[in-house]
Amino acid sequence: MSRSLLHRSGQSRGAELLAEARLPTRVAIAGEMNSGKTWLANGLLGSQVLPTSFVTRTEVPTVVEFGAKSRLVLERSDGSRVAASWEEVEAGTCQGRRLRQRLPSPRLQDLRLVDTPGLGDGDEQMAHRIRCICRSADLVLWCTSALQAWKASERDFWLSLSPRVRDKGLLVVTFGDMLRHDQDAGRVLARLQAEAGLHFRKIVFPAQLFDLLARARLQRAIHSAREPTIAHSPSTPALLSA
Amino acid sequence: MGFEAPSQLHGGDARRVQPFNRQADAPCQEPIGAPLERARLRIAALLNDLEGMLGEHAAPLLREARRQIDERACRIAVIGQIKAGKTTFINTLIGQPGLLPTDINPWTAVVSALHFRSGVATPEHAAVFQLFSIDEWKQIAKGGGRLRELTERLVPGFQPDLLRAQLEVMRSRSERRLGAKFEQLLGKSHRFKTITPELLADYISAGDPNLQASTTEQRRNYSDITRSADLYFDDSPFAFPITLIDTPGTNDPFLVRDEITRRSLENPDIYIFVLSALQPLSAADVAMIRLLNGLYKDRIIVFINRVDQLANPGVDATIVRRSVKKRLRLEFPNLHIPVISGSAWLGGLEMSSQPASGKEAQFSALVAGSGSPFAAPALATGMSEVAAAITQMMCNSTIAVLLQQIASCLLELVRSDQAGVSAQLQQMQTLFEAERTEVNALQKKIAEEEAALAAFEARAHALRASFEEMQAHFDRTIESGQNMLRSELRSIVRDFAQTSADRLAAAIENGVSTRSWRCNVTPLRSDLETAYLTAFDDLARDVVRVEQFLYPQLQVIVSNLLPGYRGTVLEAPEAPLAGSLSLSALTDRVTMDLDTHWWTHWFRARRSAHEHGNQLRILIENDFLPIVEQLVGDAVDSLRQRVEYTMQRASAIASGLLSGVEQRRQNVAVQAAPLRGSDDVQSAAHRQGEQIARIQKCLEQQATLTASCEELESILAGLDGLQSESARR
Numbered sequence: 001m002s003r004s005l006l007h008r009s010g011q012s013r014g015a016e017l018l019a020e021a022r023l024p025t026r027v028a029i030a031g032e033m034n035s036g037k038t039w040l041a042n043g044l045l046g047s048q049v050l051p052t053s054f055v056t057r058t059e060v061p062t063v064v065e066f067g068a069k070s071r072l073v074l075e076r077s078d079g080s081r082v083a084a085s086w087e088e089v090e091a092g093t094c095q096g097r098r099l100r101q102r103l104p105s106p107r108l109q110d111l112r113l114v115d116t117p118g119l120g121d122g123d124e125q126m127a128h129r130i131r132c133i134c135r136s137a138d139l140v141l142w143c144t145s146a147l148q149a150w151k152a153s154e155r156d157f158w159l160s161l162s163p164r165v166r167d168k169g170l171l172v173v174t175f176g177d178m179l180r181h182d183q184d185a186g187r188v189l190a191r192l193q194a195e196a197g198l199h200f201r202k203i204v205f206p207a208q209l210f211d212l213l214a215r216a217r218l219q220r221a222i223h224s225a226r227e228p229t230i231a232h233s234p235s236t237p238a239l240l241s242a
Numbered sequence: 243m244g245f246e247a248p249s250q251l252h253g254g255d256a257r258r259v260q261p262f263n264r265q266a267d268a269p270c271q272e273p274i275g276a277p278l279e280r281a282r283l284r285i286a287a288l289l290n291d292l293e294g295m296l297g298e299h300a301a302p303l304l305r306e307a308r309r310q311i312d313e314r315a316c317r318i319a320v321i322g323q324i325k326a327g328k329t330t331f332i333n334t335l336i337g338q339p340g341l342l343p344t345d346i347n348p349w350t351a352v353v354s355a356l357h358f359r360s361g362v363a364t365p366e367h368a369a370v371f372q373l374f375s376i377d378e379w380k381q382i383a384k385g386g387g388r389l390r391e392l393t394e395r396l397v398p399g400f401q402p403d404l405l406r407a408q409l410e411v412m413r414s415r416s417e418r419r420l421g422a423k424f425e426q427l428l429g430k431s432h433r434f435k436t437i438t439p440e441l442l443a444d445y446i447s448a449g450d451p452n453l454q455a456s457t458t459e460q461r462r463n464y465s466d467i468t469r470s471a472d473l474y475f476d477d478s479p480f481a482f483p484i485t486l487i488d489t490p491g492t493n494d495p496f497l498v499r500d501e502i503t504r505r506s507l508e509n510p511d512i513y514i515f516v517l518s519a520l521q522p523l524s525a526a527d528v529a530m531i532r533l534l535n536g537l538y539k540d541r542i543i544v545f546i547n548r549v550d551q552l553a554n555p556g557v558d559a560t561i562v563r564r565s566v567k568k569r570l571r572l573e574f575p576n577l578h579i580p581v582i583s584g585s586a587w588l589g590g591l592e593m594s595s596q597p598a599s600g601k602e603a604q605f606s607a608l609v610a611g612s613g614s615p616f617a618a619p620a621l622a623t624g625m626s627e628v629a630a631a632i633t634q635m636m637c638n639s640t641i642a643v644l645l646q647q648i649a650s651c652l653l654e655l656v657r658s659d660q661a662g663v664s665a666q667l668q669q670m671q672t673l674f675e676a677e678r679t680e681v682n683a684l685q686k687k688i689a690e691e692e693a694a695l696a697a698f699e700a701r702a703h704a705l706r707a708s709f710e711e712m713q714a715h716f717d718r719t720i721e722s723g724q725n726m727l728r729s730e731l732r733s734i735v736r737d738f739a740q741t742s743a744d745r746l747a748a749a750i751e752n753g754v755s756t757r758s759w760r761c762n763v764t765p766l767r768s769d770l771e772t773a774y775l776t777a778f779d780d781l782a783r784d785v786v787r788v789e790q791f792l793y794p795q796l797q798v799i800v801s802n803l804l805p806g807y808r809g810t811v812l813e814a815p816e817a818p819l820a821g822s823l824s825l826s827a828l829t830d831r832v833t834m835d836l837d838t839h840w841w842t843h844w845f846r847a848r849r850s851a852h853e854h855g856n857q858l859r860i861l862i863e864n865d866f867l868p869i870v871e872q873l874v875g876d877a878v879d880s881l882r883q884r885v886e887y888t889m890q891r892a893s894a895i896a897s898g899l900l901s902g903v904e905q906r907r908q909n910v911a912v913q914a915a916p917l918r919g920s921d922d923v924q925s926a927a928h929r930q931g932e933q934i935a936r937i938q939k940c941l942e943q944q945a946t947l948t949a950s951c952e953e954l955e956s957i958l959a960g961l962d963g964l965q966s967e968s969a970r971r
Contacts, residue, residue, distance in 0.1 A: 034520050122525030146346075147551065148325035148518055151493040153526050160842075175520075178551055184346040191347045 024066065024112040028133050031143030032154060033118025036174030036206075040143055041115045043206055044213065046107055050115060051086050059089075060098050061133060064113040067102025074099055110217075119157055127157065134161055140169045141209070142200070146176045146188050150196050158199055171200040172209060274629050275316060275482025275636050277964050281645050282482065284957050285652070286311050288950055292652065295946060299897030300655050303890060307648045315357065315483035316641050318632065322516035323526060324348040324491030327547040331516050331586040332356070332488050334625055337479045339590030343439065343447045348491060352446040354471035356486040358478035367433040370472045371445045371464065375429040379467065416466045419449070428467060437473055446471050482636065493526045511639045512632060513542045519549045519559065519583065522566050528573055540638055543631050544570070545624065546583035559583040580631045584624015592623060637964040646961045651891055653954040658895045660947040662902030667940050669906050670933065673913045688914050695907055702900045709893055715788045716885045723781035724878050727774070731870040734773055738766045739862035747855030761841075761858065763834040766866065770873070771828055778877050785881060789888065827872035832865035909936070 027044070029037045038052045041064065050062060074084040076096040088094050114137065116130045134140045142158060144150055158166065171192065176185050185205070192203050204212075289308055296304065320328045329342045329350050336356065343349060416424050434441055443449075449463040478484070487510060515531065517523060531542065546566060552558040563583045570579050636642065669691060676687040742761055845854070915929060 032521065033524065120521070120524040120526065122528065145520060147548075148323070148521060151324060151526075153493050153524070179346060181346070188346055 024108065024110050025139060026112050026114070026137045027139045027141060028114045028116065028137035029141045029143065030116045030130055030134060031118065032120035032151070035118065035143040035145050037118065037143045038115055040141065040172060040174060040206055040209075041113050043210055044107075044111065044113060045103075045105060047105075049101065049103060049105075051090060059092070059117055060094070060096055061117065061129065062099040062101060062115040064101045064103065064108065064115065066105070066108035066112075068104060070101075070103050072099060072101050120153055131161060134165050134168075138168060140165065141172050142169055143172050143174050144192070144196075146173050146179055146185065149173060149188055150192055155196065155199075158196075166199055167201065169200045170209070171196055171203040173203065173205050176205050271626060271630060272633070273479060273481040274632050275480055275484065276633065277960075278316075278633075278636050278642060278645065279481040281649075281957055281961055281964075282311060284953065285645060285649055288652065288953055288957075291946065292656070292950060295943065295950075296655055296659055297898065297901045299901050300659075300894055303651065303655065303894050307652065310644060310648060314641065314644060315485040316512065316636055316639065317485045317487065317510040318512045318514060319487040319489065319510035320514045320516060321489050321530070322491060323493040323518070323521075323524070323530075326491060326516040326518045327586055328491065328516045329488055330590060331514070331545065331547060332486055334586040334589040334593070334623070335479075335628070336475075336486065337593060339593060340439070341437075341442070342488060343443045345447070347448070349447050350488060350490045351448040351465040352468045352471050353490070354446050354473060354488045356488065357472065357474045358480055358484045358486070359475070365474050367435060368437050368474050369434040369441060369445075370474075371432045371468050372470045372472075373428055373430050373432070373464065373467050374469045376425065378469065379425070379428050412466050419463045419466070424467065427464070432464075437475075442473075482641075492530060511541065511641055512635050514628070514632075515542055515544045517544060517546050517566070519546050519552050519562050522546055522562050523569050528569075531570075531574070531579075540578070540635065542577075542579050543628065543635060544579055544581045545586075545628055546581065547586055549583050549624075550585040550588050555585075580635075582624050582627045582631060584622060584627070586623070586625065589623035589625040637967070642961055642965060646958060647887070649954050649957050649961070653951065653958070654891060655894060655898065656947050656950050656954065658898040659902075660944065660951065662898060662905070663940050663944050663947065665902060666905055666909065667937065667944070670909055670937055670940070673909065674933065677913065684913070688910055691906070691910050695903055695910070699900070699903050702896060702903060705896050705899075706893070709889060709896065712788070712892075713885070713889060716785060716889075719784050719788050720781070720878060720881050720885070723777075723784055723881075724874055727777045727781065727877060728870065728874045730773055730777055731770060731873060732867060734769055735766070735863060735866040735870060738763075738769070739859040739866075742862060743855035743859035746858050747851040750851035750854055761834045761862070763832065763862070763866075766862075767828055770866075770870070774828075774873055774877070778880075781877065781881065782884075785885065827869050827876060832869075833861050834865065909933075 029041055031037050038050045041050055041062075042048050042052065045064065049064065072084050072086065072089075073081050074094050074096045075081050075098050079097075081100075084094055084099065089099065114133050116133055117126055119127060119130065142154075144154060158169070161169075173185075173188065173192065176188075179185055179188070189203060197203060285307075289304060289311065292300070293304055293308075320332055322328050325348060329344045333339050333341050333344070336358070342354070420427060432445075444462060445464050445468050447463070448465055515527070517527060544566065546559070546562055549555045549559040549562070552562070560583075563581055567581045570577070570581065673684070673687060673691070676684040746761070844857075912929060912933065915925075
């Protein structure tokens with residue numbers, strides 16, 4: 001999967017394309033607290049890499065990227081880096097700019113995830129940082145809980161991003177499995193479509209997203225002989241059609 | 243469409259239910275408000291007795307007391323963000339799961355008041371829905387109300403697309419649902435004799451936004467044009483009269499609804515703040531509690547709802563509760579807010595008789611504590627703890643204070659009548675004795691008595707005159723205090739506006755980015771609140787000082803009039819002044835509350851740093867000076883109420899004394915009859931009989947008054963006990 005996944009495909013110069021083609025797709029995951037961001041990140045990674053604890057919320061942005069060896073590094077505010085463990089993180093002793101988790105997972109060869117702290121606790125500085133992360137991502141996954149979907153505070157944050165950034169956004173409806181009635185999912189989706197549909201590329205449930213990614217990978221494998229940009233593979237129109 | 247995520251991500255079935263510890267279920271408890279209801283009923287019974295017994299002078303006060311006792315309900319507002327489960331909570335609290343319509347989408351669109359036995363008589367209609375007036379609708383449909391006004395102030399001429407789009411949706415939806423002539427419905431109120439789920443769905447549910455075209459079979463949805471709903475219930479699950487207020491959630495992306503909710507937060511006795519356990523206490527929640535803070539200190543109960551949706555309810559609920567408590571302590575160090583966790587939905591299942599299916603069955607089994615796959619004990623729904631917390635809070639609320647005021651006011655009336663009656667008795671005794679001895683002595687006695695009465699009356703009138711003087715004193719004190727309060731608050735606003743303007747100008751000149759800039763007015767709000775409360779306390783103290791200066795002088799007069807009088811009316815009453823003060827003006831939404839989005843437009847529009855600063859100063863002043871005006875007005879109202887109450891009491895006592903004088907004068911006239919020489923044996927006997935009857939009546943009266951006095955004292959002691967008991971906990 002290349003950076004040209006969502007747009008720009010036609011405009012980039014060849015050299016740039018080549019340079020970019022080697023970079024994994026940068027996916028930012030954002031949303032309010034307890035909206036299932038880390039859970040979604042683990043889903044995309046296919047394993048329980050990041051601890052999803054209900055109590056200790058993700059405090060600093062966590063970058064998950066490919067590395068030959070599995071290791072966790074904390075980048076302090078002064079730029080220095082130290083090795084860290086998830087136990088320390090969960091204990092809340094890790095203060096810094098970001099956490100960097102390297103993993104030898106094959107899935108990460110074309111994917112670089114940034115899991116961000118939950119919004120909604122009034123921390124303007126953090127909100128500003130998350131805006132920056134969204135700006136530099138290729139794909140922004142905004143998590144909203146099916147049980148309390150799309151509040152004014154979510155909308156306000158999302159609309160504070162520029163249209164260029166919003167154009168890279170998918171609204172991911174998490175916790176759909178906790179709905180009490182089968183017809184509820186469709187109804188939530190209908191409301192989201194009406195109230196938030198305009199501001200996102202598409203609204204999806206996590207399973208659809210996992211599905212699309214898996215299919216995209218498959219497609220890429222199949223079409224790897226030909227010029228293989230996912231943007232043109234048969235699976236992506238579903239992902240991209242707004 | 244599949245919404246189940248890959249199962250390994252669940253951590254097994256972790257987010258479903260696991261066995262958890264039994265939380266101590268409260269023992270079988272009294273219905274909500276029972277202790278206060280007992281006091282209320284005792285006062286009501288006493289009022290019946292007193293109405294026949296006390297003279298004409300007491301009638302207005304008794305009427306007022308009767309009205310308050312009959313009509314004043316405890317107002318409990320249930321608030322919180324959208325989808326926190328407010329409506330489900332209410333349904334469970336009133337023991338009628340499924341009564342108010344709930345849905346997976348934000349569903350409550352209208353502020354509805356549920357009245358439980360709160361009126362004198364059950365009104366003829368069980369449900370009354372008030373639709374927006376044409377003017378209100380026009381304001382909403384064209385301007386979008388307050389929000390529109392604010393954005394217009396910030397960026398003149400700028401059309402907030404979102405709001406415009408939402409209003410258009412609302413308008414066209416109303417037309418689709420109600421027909422093109424829906425505007426003819428505006429201003430009407432719709433009344434119904436019975437409450438049905440369909441009715442509630444029609445008026446207070448948001449309705450399905452995607453439901454197309456209303457055919458004749460489909461019911462019409464009025465929610466968009468309904469302003470308020472009042473529902474009256476015959477059967478009450480509560481002991482005390484209670485009005486529950488269900489609100490649409492805050493933080494609703496549908497701006498119009500958010501506005502409606504904010505407006506409904508006017509002065510309830512208790513707020514129940516419902517949070518979702520999944521998103522406990524976000525910044526929006528804290529902001530909301532901050533708005534309610536101040537005088538509503540003892541009025542907030544936090545209920546962490548939906549613990550059934552936690553991965554591990556038993557353990558996680560405790561953790562969430564602890565973290566919410568910690569956060570509240572951090573944000574509001576001086577506030578004691580009861581925090582209770584539970585699940586209103588489970589509480590509803592527990593009482594629902596309908597057979598459950600699917601997940602509901604699973605939970606039902608859990609609640610019942612049997613048949614669960616884990617053989618788990620029952621999960622505490624938190625509802626009984628909420629009930630206990632409400633009762634406890636009621637005992638300390640303005641309601642309790644009101645009952646106390648009524649009781650002590652009645653006590654004063656009874657005592658002054660008691661004093662009057664014993665003076666009468668004494669007088670009749672003296673005259674009687676004098677008559678038995680000789681005519682001369684009687685003549686002398688009557689002359690003395692008449693002179694005494696004349697002096698007495700003159701003093702009583704002087705007493706009344708001094709009331710007028712007192713009133714004038716109060717007026718002057720309030721007037722000057724009001725001006726000081728106003729100028730102090732205004733200078734706080736001006737200083738803040740100037741400082742913010744300077745800071746902004748400096749920041750722009752130093753090239754600081756304005757991208758995510760916001761003017762935080764929280765410090766201004768809290769400065770205003772502190773200054774307001776302090777200044778109000780000073781002002782109240784001034785009023786009390788006037789009372790303390792004048793009362794002793796009155797005391798002298800009254801003790802001359804009635805040596806046996808042992809009332810306390812002539813000591814300054816200690817009704818807590820601040821209790822009735824409203825801080826709601828501070829919660830008004832202002833331009834500064836708009837999010838970064840609007841401010842970006844604002845920055846785009848102007849150039850120079852100085853100009854920006856100046857504009858900001860004007861914005862802050864325009865927003866906050868009216869709020870200052872409102873606060874000052876509220877303070878004056880509250881003080882005037884207090885003064886009025888004090889004066890009403892004092893003048894009822896004075897009238898009581900004067901009517902006592904009238905009684906004694908009549909007695910003297912009767913006794914003086916033999917002196918006029920028109921007395922024969924027969925009429926003398928008749929007169930004596932009459933006198934004896936009078937004395938007997940006086941004695942009876944005295945006995946009843948004494949009994950009432952004791953009853954009132956015991957009621958007051960009880961109320962005191964309730965308060966100190968709940969304060970101790």
